[in-house]
Structures are given as structure tokens and as C-alpha cells.
Amino acid sequence: MNPSLEKQIPSGVADLFFNDAARKRAAENALAQTFARWGYSEIIPPMFEYYESLASAAGAELREEIYRFFDRDGRTLALRADFTIPIARIVGTKLYDRAMPLRFFYVGSVFRYEEPQAGIRREFTQAGIELIGAATPDADAEALALAVESLRALGLENFRFTLGSVAYLHALTRDLQLDDAARLALANAWRRKNISALNGLLDSLSLDPARRAALAQIPALAGDARVLDRAPAPNDDARAAIEHLRAVLARLAPMGIRDCLTIDLAENRGMAYYTGILFEAFVEGLGFSILSGGRYDNLVERFGPPLPAIGFAVGIERVLMAPRAARAQNRAGIAPDVIAQLPADFAAMQSARAAGQIVEVDVLNREADVLREFARVRGAREIFWRDGPKENL
Amino acid sequence: MNPSLEKQIPSGVADLFFNDAARKRAAENALAQTFARWGYSEIIPPMFEYYESLASAAGAELREEIYRFFDRDGRTLALRADFTIPIARIVGTKLYDRAMPLRFFYVGSVFRYEEPQAGIRREFTQAGIELIGAATPDADAEALALAVESLRALGLENFRFTLGSVAYLHALTRDLQLDDAARLALANAWRRKNISALNGLLDSLSLDPARRAALAQIPALAGDARVLDRAPAPNDDARAAIEHLRAVLARLAPMGIRDCLTIDLAENRGMAYYTGILFEAFVEGLGFSILSGGRYDNLVERFGPPLPAIGFAVGIERVLMAPRAARAQNRAGIAPDVIAQLPADFAAMQSARAAGQIVEVDVLNREADVLREFARVRGAREIFWRDGPKENL
Numbered sequence: 001m002n003p004s005l006e007k008q009i010p011s012g013v014a015d016l017f018f019n020d021a022a023r024k025r026a027a028e029n030a031l032a033q034t035f036a037r038w039g040y041s042e043i044i045p046p047m048f049e050y051y052e053s054l055a056s057a058a059g060a061e062l063r064e065e066i067y068r069f070f071d072r073d074g075r076t077l078a079l080r081a082d083f084t085i086p087i088a089r090i091v092g093t094k095l096y097d098r099a100m101p102l103r104f105f106y107v108g109s110v111f112r113y114e115e116p117q118a119g120i121r122r123e124f125t126q127a128g129i130e131l132i133g134a135a136t137p138d139a140d141a142e143a144l145a146l147a148v149e150s151l152r153a154l155g156l157e158n159f160r161f162t163l164g165s166v167a168y169l170h171a172l173t174r175d176l177q178l179d180d181a182a183r184l185a186l187a188n189a190w191r192r193k194n195i196s197a198l199n200g201l202l203d204s205l206s207l208d209p210a211r212r213a214a215l216a217q218i219p220a221l222a223g224d225a226r227v228l229d230r231a232p233a234p235n236d237d238a239r240a241a242i243e244h245l246r247a248v249l250a251r252l253a254p255m256g257i258r259d260c261l262t263i264d265l266a267e268n269r270g271m272a273y274y275t276g277i278l279f280e281a282f283v284e285g286l287g288f289s290i291l292s293g294g295r296y297d298n299l300v301e302r303f304g305p306p307l308p309a310i311g312f313a314v315g316i317e318r319v320l321m322a323p324r325a326a327r328a329q330n331r332a333g334i335a336p337d338v339i340a341q342l343p344a345d346f347a348a349m350q351s352a353r354a355a356g357q358i359v360e361v362d363v364l365n366r367e368a369d370v371l372r373e374f375a376r377v378r379g380a381r382e383i384f385w386r387d388g389p390k391e392n393l
Numbered sequence: 394m395n396p397s398l399e400k401q402i403p404s405g406v407a408d409l410f411f412n413d414a415a416r417k418r419a420a421e422n423a424l425a426q427t428f429a430r431w432g433y434s435e436i437i438p439p440m441f442e443y444y445e446s447l448a449s450a451a452g453a454e455l456r457e458e459i460y461r462f463f464d465r466d467g468r469t470l471a472l473r474a475d476f477t478i479p480i481a482r483i484v485g486t487k488l489y490d491r492a493m494p495l496r497f498f499y500v501g502s503v504f505r506y507e508e509p510q511a512g513i514r515r516e517f518t519q520a521g522i523e524l525i526g527a528a529t530p531d532a533d534a535e536a537l538a539l540a541v542e543s544l545r546a547l548g549l550e551n552f553r554f555t556l557g558s559v560a561y562l563h564a565l566t567r568d569l570q571l572d573d574a575a576r577l578a579l580a581n582a583w584r585r586k587n588i589s590a591l592n593g594l595l596d597s598l599s600l601d602p603a604r605r606a607a608l609a610q611i612p613a614l615a616g617d618a619r620v621l622d623r624a625p626a627p628n629d630d631a632r633a634a635i636e637h638l639r640a641v642l643a644r645l646a647p648m649g650i651r652d653c654l655t656i657d658l659a660e661n662r663g664m665a666y667y668t669g670i671l672f673e674a675f676v677e678g679l680g681f682s683i684l685s686g687g688r689y690d691n692l693v694e695r696f697g698p699p700l701p702a703i704g705f706a707v708g709i710e711r712v713l714m715a716p717r718a719a720r721a722q723n724r725a726g727i728a729p730d731v732i733a734q735l736p737a738d739f740a741a742m743q744s745a746r747a748a749g750q751i752v753e754v755d756v757l758n759r760e761a762d763v764l765r766e767f768a769r770v771r772g773a774r775e776i777f778w779r780d781g782p783k784e785n786l
Contacts, residue, residue, distance in 0.1 A: 002468075005445040007486045007696055010470060013439035015483045017497065021435040025425070032418070037746040039729050039753030042414040046406035047440065047472075047502050047516050050398040069462030072506060075395075077403060079440075090408045093400045099770070101756060104410065109440050113465060123440055131756070138735050138756040255739045303400055336432050342531050346648045353430040360432030363494060363524070363531040377492070 012114070012122025023320050024125065027154055028107045031127040031314060034153040035105035038146050040129050043104040045086030051076040057085045057302045059272045065112035067122075079111035084273075084299065084311055087130050092303025100133025100307070107316075121317055128293070128313030135297060135308035137247035140277050141255075143310045144248065147291055148257045150314055151281060155324050158284035160260055162222075164267030165245055166274040166294065171237035172214060176205065183271070186215070190266040193219040210234065221265035225249050225258075231265060241276075248277065273299050276310070283322045290318045335379030336360035341371060341386045348384060359384075405507070405515025416713050417518065420547055421500050424520040424707060427546040428498035431539050433522050436497040438479030444469040450478045450695045452665045458505035460515075472504035477666075477692065477704055480523050485696025493526025493700070500709075514710055521686070521706030528690060528701035530640035533670050534648075536703045537641065540684055541650045543707055544674060547718045551677035553653055555615075557660030558638055559667040559687065564630035565607060569598065576664070579608070583659040586612040603627065614658035618642050618651075624658060634669075641670065666692050669703070676715045683711045728772030729753035734764060734779045741777055752777075 009015065016024060032042070048069075055063050055078065067079040080086055083106045095102060107127040114120045129146060131139055144161070151159050169190070173183065182201070189198035198219065202212050214232035221227050228246055233239040245263070252258050269278060269292065278294030293312020300307040337357040340349050342365070349359045360378070362371055368385075375383050376393055383391045402408065409417060425435070441462075448456050451474065460472040473479055476499045488495060500520040507513045522539060524532055537554070544552050562583070566576065575594070582591035591612065595605050607625035614620050621639055626632040638656070645651050662671060662685065671687030686705020693700040712718045730750040733742050735758070742752045753771070755764055761778075768776050769786055776784045 002443075002445055003449070005443040005468065006449050007446070007482065009439060009442045009446070010464060010468070013442060015439065015479075015487065016435075016437035017483065017488070018434060021437050024437065025435055029422075034746075037749070037751055039751055041411060042409075042418055044409040044414050044417065046402060046408065047504070049402045049406060050395075052395055052398040053400070053402070056396070056399050067462065069460065071403060075398065075403070086408075089400065090410065094408065095410070099767070103753070111440070134756040136756050136758060138754070138758065142754055142756055251736070254736065343644070343647065353427075356430070358430055358432055360496070361531070361535055363527040363529050363535055365529060365531065374492070 010122070011116055012120055014121075014123075020320075024316060027316055027319060028125070028127055030153045030155075031150055032105065032107055034150055035127075035129055035146070038103070038129075038142075038149075040103040040105040043087055043090065043106055043130075044108070045080060045083065045090060045106075047109070048077045048079050049086065049089075051078040053089050053303075054078045054081060054085055057088065057273065057299060059270070061270065062112070062272075065114060067111050067113055081112050082110055083108070083126060083128060083313065084130065084296070087311075088299045088309070089303045091130075091132055091307065091309075092300045092305070096300070096304045096307065101139065102132040103129065104132070105129045125316035126313040127316055128311055130309055130311035132300065132309040133307050134310075135276075135295075137244055137251060139308075139310055140244075140248045140295065141251035143293060143312060144252060144261075144277075144279060145255050145257055147279065147281065147293060147312050148260065151283075151291065151319075154314075154319055156283055156290075156319070156322060157324070159281050159290070160262060160283075161279050161281045162262050162264040162267050163245070163248075163277060163279045164264050165241050165277050166268055166271055167244070167276045168231070168238055168241035168265060169218070169268055169271075170275075171235060171241050172211075172218075172232075174237070175235070176207070176211075178205075187268045187271050190218050191268050191270070193266060195219060219266045221263070223263060225263065227263040227265065245277065269294075279312070283319075285323075286318065286321055288318060290315055290322070337380060338382045338384055339371065339375040339378065339380045340384040341366075341368075343386060344384055345388055348390075403515070404509055405513055407514075407516075413713075416718070417709060420709055420712060420718060421518070421520055423546045423548075424543055425498065425500055427543055428520075428522055428539070431496070431522075431535075431542070433496040433498040436480055436483065436499055436523075437501070438473060438476065438483060438499075440502070441470045441472050442479065444471040446482050446696075447471045447474060447478055450481065450666070450692060452663070454663070455505070455665075458507060460504050460506055474505050475503055476501070476519060476521060476706065477523065477689070480704075481692045481702070482696045484523075484525055484700065484702075485693045485698070489693070489697045489700065494532065495525040496522065497525070498522045518709035519706040520709055521704055523702055523704035525693065525702040526700050528669075528688075530637055530644060532701075532703055533637075533641045533688065534644035536686060536705060537645060537654075537670075537672060538648050538650055540672065540674065540686060540705050541648075541653060544676075544684065544712075547707075547712055549676055549683075549712070549715060549718055552674050552683070553655060553676075554672050554674045555655050555657040555660050556638070556641075556670060556672045557657050558634050558670050559661055559664055560637070560669045561624070561631060561634035561658060562611070562661055562664075563668075564628060564634050565604075565611075565625075567630065568628070569600070569604075571598075580661045580664050583611050584661050584663070586659060588612060612659045614656070616656060618656065620656040620658065638670065662687070672705070676712075678716075679711065679714055681711060683708055683715070730773060731775045731777055732764065732768040732771065732773045733777040734759075734761075736779060737777055738781055741783075 274294040276295030280289040281291035295310040297308040338359040667687040668690045669688030673682040674684035688703040690701040731752040
């Protein structure tokens with residue numbers, strides 16, 4: 001025991017109270033309500049489970065970041081590092097025979113060990129959805145439309161989505177027999193639009209000139225839907241991936257949400273477990289994405305029968321760094337509507353509460369003048385005085 | 394890595410979905426709303442923090458149950474095992490100079506290693522409050538009244554509270570110079586109303602006859618407020634503790650909640666960190682308490698200046714075992730109001746959602762007959778057909 005640690009908290013975790021806690025709850029409730037109205041019901045995986053479940057399906061990067069500890073019977077437990085993998089386990093082992101599609105949403109903490117640096121969170125909150133058992137352009141369009149609607153429900157306005165396709169990038173590279181390191185290097189050169197690294201890589205592979213030109217062109221394939229007309233499609237899979245993107249965009253047009261979308265075919269987030277479209281959202285003034293998602297059709301089959309799936313997650317702490325997010329309900333739980341002096345008219349207090357008002361009782365037996373001043377400082381609008389009389393402030 | 398564990402979860406944790414997840418959220422929301430209307434605002438401690446913070450203030454029993462693991466810099470971290478200790482740390486280190494009292498509520502998971510047995514939970518959910526900076530009978534009455542109101546908000550009716558006073562038991566034993574083992578044995582004989590163990594213990598202590606009679610009488614001091622007239626009060630502290638209980642009961646009478654209270658002066662929950670009143674609630678048909686709380690005036694000073702405090706916690710999983718709890722909102726997220734066929738009238742869908750309806754889109758391109766049957770099975774009340782027409786089911 002190190003007594004000097006008693007009054008501290010580890011880096012990467014936070015104590016939330018007052019406005020910070022109220023905004024977090026307001027954001028989570030707004031998202032849960034939105035998800036529910038689109039037909040999604042909540043799913044709650046355990047906060048920890050066997051390391052084997054979480055690690056087997058995780059990419060190398062995520063696996064490194066998992067917090068592990070030992071159960072007293074010697075098994076290795078791990079704190080959940082995302083929701084997608086535990087939900088894939090639940091669907092693959094318990095829900096695979098239900099009518100499809102399944103629509104689930106989740107809200108809660110995830111934990112990742114990240115190197116210490118300013119502002120890094122090791123416990124953070126994700127809220128998101130999984131749409132499982134449908135691989136249609138309609139399913140992709142629903143996930144994107146709900147992602148847009150989620151940011152609107154949070155009170156955000158100036159956000160932009162980038163939309164890419166790991167399926168397309170896979171189609172361009174599948175027949176090249178790249179090893180894992182080369183594939184990751186290529187993915188990273190694309191997503192970072194690092195042209196010199198990309199050219200070096202392409203030089204080191206023996207490619208026919210047409211394929212080399214196609215792969216070199218990827219970082220430039222960003223913009224509106226016309227990008228799809230310019231995208232090279234050297235094989236059927238690449239053509240299918242482009243046609244799928246067109247179909248998704250066609251379905252988004254009548255929903256009025258194509259305007260905030262930018263196609264970026266270089267986007268790939270290191271590929272990870274994605275197999276189809278993938279997307280990220282950014283908001284003005286923040287230098288990181290606040291929402292990310294995509295299709296992963298090979299994940300559920302690690303735990304049970306194969307089932308296609310798409311999902312996205314909102315980073316709650318990141319969203320709350322946008323000043324306009326979850327603004328409306330900031331007041332919740334902070335300023336009381338009524339201060340009641342004891343002995344109080346309990347029935348009057350209870351009916352004010354039933355009407356949604358915050359009624360706070362003076363449990364310190366303050367004198368009338370002190371209580372009136374206290375009520376003003378607390379921002380209350382009314383005092384219920386002892387034995388009945390009420391006063392507006 | 395043990396691949397056989399990939400598809401399992403450890404004992405003591407659960408996967409929640411469909412109705413179970415919806416009832417949990419409904420219960421949590423009902424409590425959060427009730428707490429907020431009584432002037433409580435949310436506080437969110439980290440899911441893990443330094444073991445030192447959590448263990449230093451925990452009783453021996455709780456300390457044994459804390460899940461520990463190591464940070465990569467060698468420090469010992471621990472999953473929170475309750476909310477009261479982290480909140481005492483936050484108040485003692487960060488909020489001690491605010492206007493008192495502080496009113497906080499919390500909702501979330503806590504983790505305790507318990508020996509494997511049927512139905513035992515190692516991750517479970519607590520929702521509760523802390524009222525800090527007030528030691529008046531009014532503060533105690535508010536905590537009790539809010540506890541009663543919380544169970545009502547959960548839809549429970551046939552519940553009973555037991556009310557005891559650790560301050561009273563301390564007053565009866567403080568001058569006896571008992572060692573820890575004897576004090577715990579006495580506390581346990583009282584709470585279990587184990588008369589033969591109690592008599593054996595009392596025989597082993599050399600007590601004057603009046604004190605022996607007082608201590609032997611404790612298990613019989615259960616019933617309505619008249620118990621307080623019978624309770625022996627051999628010193629000022631004991632008299633003050635009895636008078637305090639009388640004052641609390643007097644304040645509860647006009648709130649109409651004395652009827653569900655039973656005084657039980659043998660109640661003590663092993664004393665732990667309690668210093669004043671303590672209470673537990675039971676509901677018909679469940680053999681364990683669903684809510685417990687009490688006063689602990691010496692806890693915050695472990696982390697900062699001394700501040701009196703009282704609080705209680707509701708066991709969410711336990712409450713949800715009562716069939717009537719959180720019943721009203723079971724439907725949430727399960728049955729859609731509307732099934733919409735694509736290409737859909739997006740504006741109509743969005744206005745139904747804005748009105749609180751659950752609108753689910755068919756992303757599998759079902760034929761009309763199949764879709765109608767599917768909508769009926771899902772419990773939908775309406776279909777929005779392609780391009781406009783609507784049908785009531």
C-alpha cells in the first residue's frame with residue numbers, strides 16, 4: 001500500500017460531477033432515445049469477460065491495449081475494449097437463430113491502455129449500434145443515416161462524414177499476394193495520403209503498369225459522388241464495391257443527408273476487421289473523429305454461424321468537447337426550481353416534483369434571511385416556506 | 394490463450410438484451426429522474442482507480458472482495474466495489490469547500506469477488522444517493538423518504554424498511570473496551586438474533602447486571618415507534634441516539650411513510666463504516682434486501698476535512714427480480730410501432746420518430762406478403778408501404 005496514492009486517481013480516468021456529469025447523461029439519453037426510435041434495442045455485455053473472447057477477434061493494435069487481470073481461479077479476464085466484439089460473441093453464441101436483422105444499441109465505458117499523453121483517456125464512453133444479419137445497400141444506408149441523425153440529436157450541426165470502402169481496397173490488392181506488413185504499409189500510406197511512402201512501396205512491388213497506376217491514384221479519389229466515376233475498377237470485385245457505394249448514396253439522397261458526406265476511397269483505418277463500407281464523422285473545431293463505423297461481415301462467424309453486420313460508435317467524451325453538444329439539458333440536477341423549508345408541505349413538494357420540478361429541502365435549518373439568500377445563490381425560482389406560504393424569487 | 398473460453402463468459406457476469414436490458418434501463422432512468430427531482434445531481438467516479446484509495450476506507454470484508462490488477466507502471470489498480478468510497482474521496486479532495494449540503498446520485502456497475510454460488514453476481518448495478526454536509530434529523534429523514542420514494546418510482550408496493558442505529562449500539566458498548574473480534578461477534582449475534590451465541594458472549598464479558606440486561610435485550614427491540622420507549626439508555630450517548638431516532642420518525646410522519654417502517658435496534662450490518670442510523674428495504678417474495686443505507690460521518694475525513702454524510706444504494710438486479718418492478722417500460726425497444734418498406738417516405742418516418750414512435754425499416758427487401766407477416770410477428774401496428782400508402786395492422 002502506498003498511502004500517497006490514496007487521494008489521487010490514475011491518469012486516463014476522470015471524476016465527473018455537476019455540469020460534466022449532466023452533459024454526459026444528456027448526450028447518452030439523446031442517443032439511446034434516437035436509437036430506440038429507429039428500432040434498436042439495448043444490449044449490455046459484461047464490463048469484463050475472458051481475455052480469450054475479446055482478444056481472439058481483436059486486431060493486433062487493439063489487443064495490445066486490452067487491460068488484463070487474473071481471476072482467482074487463474075483465468076485471464078479483460079476489461080472490454082469495445083462493444084463490437086462482445087456483441088458479436090453474444091449474437092454468435094446466443095442469438096444466431098433469431099429473425100434477422102437484429103438491431104442493437106449500446107452505451108457504456110470501454111477501457112484501453114494507451115501511452116501517457118495529454119488528454120488521453122483510458123476509460124471512455126461509447127454509444128453506438130450494430131445492425132446484424134443484413135448486407136444490403138439499404139442496411140448500409142440505414143447505418144449512415146442513423147449516424148447522421150445521432151449527431152443531430154446531440155445538437156451538432158457543422159459535421160462532415162467521410163465514406164470509404166475496404167471492400168474496394170481489398171478488391172484492388174487481393175490478387176497481389178501481399179504479406180501482412182506490406183498490406184498494412186499500403187493501407188497506412190493511403191489513409192495518410194503519404195505519396196512518397198506510397199510510391200516507394202509501389203516501386204518495391206512488381207506490378208503491371210495499369211495496376212500500379214490504379215493503386216497510386218487512391219489518395220486522389222476524394223470528393224463528391226463523381227469520384228466513383230473516376231475510380232479504377234480492374235476486376236469484378238472492384239466494380240461491385242463501386243456499384244455498392246453508388247447504391248448506398250442513391251438511398252441516402254431522399255433522406256437529405258448526402259450533403260454532409262465526402263467520399264474518400266483512401267480511408268481504411270488500417271483495415272482492422274472491416275470488410276465493406278466504412279465511415280467517420282468530424283465536427284468543426286475538433287481535430288479527431290467523433291464517430292466511426294463500418295461493415296464487418298466476418299466477425300460474428302468467429303463465435304458462431306456467419307452473419308453480416310454493420311455498426312458505428314460515437315465517442316461521448318469527444319462529442320462533449322464540441323461546445324454545442326448536449327447543451328439543452330446542462331441545467332439538469334444543478335439549479336433547483338424550489339427550495340423548501342422544514343417542516344414542509346410534503347404534498348406540495350411531491351406535486352411539484354411530479355410536474356418535473358427539482359425541489360430541494362433545507363436540511364440545515366437555516367434562518368429565513370439566510371435561506372432566501374441561499375435560494376437565490378442556488379438559482380431557485382421559488383421558496384416553499386414552513387407551513388405553507390410560497391414566495392417567488 | 395485457451396480457445397475453449399472464447400465463447401463463454403465468466404461466472405458472476407451476464408449478457409443482457411431484449412427485455413432484461415430494457416427493464417434495467419427503465420429502472421435506472423426512473424431512479425435518476427426521482428433523485429434529480431429531489432435536488433440530487435449525478436456524480437460519476439472512474440470504473441477503476443488506485444487500490445489504495447478504495448481499500449484504505451473499506452472494511453475488512455469488502456477489501457477482500459476488491460478486484461485488483463496492475464497498471465503497466467506497476468501500480469495496483471482496482472475496480473470500484475461501491476460508490477460511497479470513491480464519492481467520499483471526490484468530496485474530500487475536490488469539493489470540501491463548496492456550499493453544503495452536497496447532494497449526489499450515482500448509477501453504475503460495481504465489482505466484488507464473491508465465492509461461486511448460484512445466482513451470485515460479481516458485476517452488479519447500484520443506483521443511490523449521498524447527502525453530504527448535514528447531520529440533522531432532517532437529513533436522515535430526507536434520505537429515508539427518498540429511499541421510500543425510489544422504490545415507489547420503481548413500481549414496487551409491498552416493501553418494508555427496517556431502521557436501526559449504529560450510534561445507539563456504539564453508545565451501549567463504547568465504554569466496555571471490547572476488542573475488534575468481540576465487537577464483531579456481538580454485532581453478528583444481534584443482527585442474526587442468535588440468542589444462545591449472544592448469551593455465551595455476554596457470559597464471557599464481565600458486565601454489571603444492568604448493562605448485561607441492556608445488551609441481552611437488543612434482539613427484542615423491534616417493532617413500531619414504541620420500541621424507543623423500551624430501549625435501555627444507560628448513558629447520554631444512548632439517550633441522544635434514541636432521541637435522534639424519535640426526531641427522524643417525527644419528520645417522516647407528515648410524509649405518510651412511517652407505515653412501511655419497522656424499528657429494529659439489533660440491525661447493524663456488521664457496523665462497517667456506519668456511525669448513525671442505518672436502514673434496509675425488503676420486498677415481498679424476495680429473501681434479501683433490495684436497498685440499504687445509513688449514516689457514515691467519519692468517511693470523508695479519510696480523504697479531506699471531516700464532513701457528515703448519509704446515503705443509500707438500490708441493488709438494480711435485485712429489484713428487477715421483483716416481478717412488478719420497472720414493468721411499465723418493458724416494451725421499449727422491443728416491438729416497433731411502424732415497419733417501413735423501402736424506398737420509404739423518409740419524412741413520414743422521421744415525424745413518427747419525433748412523436749416517440751419506433752420505426753423499423755425493412756433492410757432485407759421482403760416481398761409484400763412476407764413483410765406484412767413479419768410486421769405482425771414483430772408486433773408492429775402500422776406499415777408504411779413503398780412510396781406512401783400506410784396500412785394499419
